[in-house]
Amino acid sequence: MMLGASHDSSVRDLVSVVPAGGVGSRLWPLSRPDRPKFLIDLLGTGTTLIQDTIARLTPLSEAVYVVTGERHADAVAAQLPDLPAERIVAEPSPRDSMAAIALAAALIEERMGERIMGSFAADHVIPEPQAFRDTVRTAVEAARTGRVVTIGIEPTAPSTAFGYIRAGAPLADAPGSFAVEAFTEKPDAETAERFIAEGGSSWNAGMFVVSTSVLLGHLARLQPTLEAGVREIAAAWDGPSRAEVLARVWPTLTRIAIDHAIAEPVAAEGGVAMVPGPFAWHDVGDFASLAELLTPGEDGAIRIGRDAAVSLVDSAGALIVGGSKRVAVVGIPDAVVVETDEAILVTRREVAQRVKDVSFQV
Template identity: 40%
Template sequence: MTVVPVILCGGSGSRLWPASRESYPKQFLSFSGEKTLFQETVERVVGPDFDARPIVVTGSDYRFLVAEQLRALGIEADIVLEPGRRDSAAAIAAAAAIALRRDPKALVIVLAADHAMPDRDGFIAHVRRGRAAAEAGRIVTFGIRPSQPATGYGYIKPGAELTATPGANAIEAFVEKPDAATAERYVTEGYLWNSGNFLFAASVFLDELARLEPTIAAPVVEAVEKAAHDLDFLRLDPETFMMAKSMSVDYAVMEKTKLAAVVPSDFAWSDVGAWSAVWDLADKDEAGNAADGDAVFMKSSGCYVQSHGLLTAVVGLDDVVVVTSRDAVLVAARDKAEDVKKLVVELTARKRPEATEHLRVYRPWGAYERIAIGTRYQVKRITVNPGSKLSLQSHFHRAEHWVVVSGTARVTVDDMVKTLTENQSVYIPLGAVHRMENPGRIPLELIEVQSGSYTGEDDIVRYEDIYNRS
């Protein structure tokens, strides 16, 4: 019997702002190579130990990002869409119910999409170690032996080793993120980092959740039963799913159940929860500086820079983080990296769009990036993937000019359909019903100039859309 991988792909990763924002969070970003954290997580559970079709639980806003990144890997999955966020217990319950449909004896491994585990072989070895305990009816988590007294993780106090399933221990206590002094004591006393990854029989987990938190289990199971297919996605029934109590799996199950067990683990792991964690994972020079992109360090040590598209120079600074983007720059003390989340809360309260939105916005057909905006105009660079097309639409308040930079565009404007190539353009009058598509084999790049009294994204009427957007 193989293990069904479940990958939780929600969350905004606000501690890694400005690179990670709610519109394009950290699981879809790369920090240590070409592949993203989500893609690395998917590849981690490919092989003979695992079911070939993972279950990915995500939100509607991320569904096409998930699908595209899976397509790039050549891996198929069941992509399950939550109608709203109800925390990890509900998400895991939905996946367990779906796994149970495949096999009444299914084992499930739950992984966060935004964690880093560079030692895949070590991870697999520990999964095999915990499997016997899961088959024996335990709900297993993986506790990482600390490399330092970190204050950014919760901890697990392991109990005695389970005699029936060597390699797994009982759990004496779960504890929240400690202060520095408490963290040092935890490390000395043999506590483990709480990785938030789990292995269990689907039926056991659902039975325990029904016993401990029926207001989560019952509506989620019903939401799975009433789920509907939408293109290649499975949409959980919104009315019943949103009735579930919002609660983490630790609070709902792990801290209450007598079936909890932990596998003490020493494979490399990080939740990549702050820029300090990214620095920990990065290759460093002799002074402890690390860079992703174009950076120069002078008389500095222990610094991290992420800078794509422009040179960032750091002079005479120690232990700082500098992250640049086209619309925001972050400079922070490395030991205050956890406070970036508070900064995002403050930016959101000030209604700064930079808090949650990137200049580059991804769509199921490609992406667009704002180049300039004024009182009555906006300029965008648009990329349409080969074979993709935008919705048939119109606008009430703006006209548009499209100029093809590269590739081929098939353009519909009311009753006219024409093909444009490089350096050709077309005008879309206000109110005209129009569409753009890429019939070619290379990406279509064009510049769009909007002019009118209002250029917001909500000024759109869709008449036909292959992606089922309203």
């Protein structure tokens, strides 16, 4: 796959970082630890989620970095042949999002000096890339004021699958952005319904835009051991001592999400802004959300990676993924049937979130 060739619309000094971690356990057995969802062509378009993400970001960015686990670095490189090898940052073990993003920020500063950094997950579906890029441009200008900026997604329904961002007053020095009053973890159903009814809350999609110096400055104040650690690793990254320093320092870094380490405490101090994202956004967190993105055939079946026969009897909305044997679904509306070389899953879209609880996921 070719990365976007045109940089005519790129934003001065924006470096995009793509954390590519997580297994996608709710999409098992399609997604597995050795084949995470960002490396899969989930929508049957001929490109994987990480390829789509990089293509979306490249026209906007001075440079793009991917932070991923060592076990996936080769696969990422194979899928992104136009991405320079030095921009694939392999972490030896998962330390949650803060360590990954902070290492990228420190490495960018080490190599390029201070930049505006945007962090965008590798496994989201955004079918309107131009609207996304316009929103990021607004976020970049807000980040130039010294704030941490997040992009909020307008909720389409009450959901317990996402965190929420509570927006306050518009910011006079950052047109198009709003003060953030609070972040809320994934709520229960009653709270989610209340947020929607009251208005003023957006889904937290985990998109952050911030100056590298501002991010690392907050980290030095709030998580000093982590900040010092990533600085030490970044200083050694392009030299002969990388392996030694990484092996010694990386396991000592605090395992914490960027929401808890930076976004929540800095928002409480008035240092976080939110830019509304007026574009369609999909987390593709389970088979129910995946099915919603696809069009059923004339027989009512939704197919992914499958040419073999399907017969539905009173089972409209069934999602059938993979496999070469004939599949018949009788009397189970919204069924999900997934076949891979390793396993077969049978469930219903209504309970698709519970796939993560399968005991023998490997």
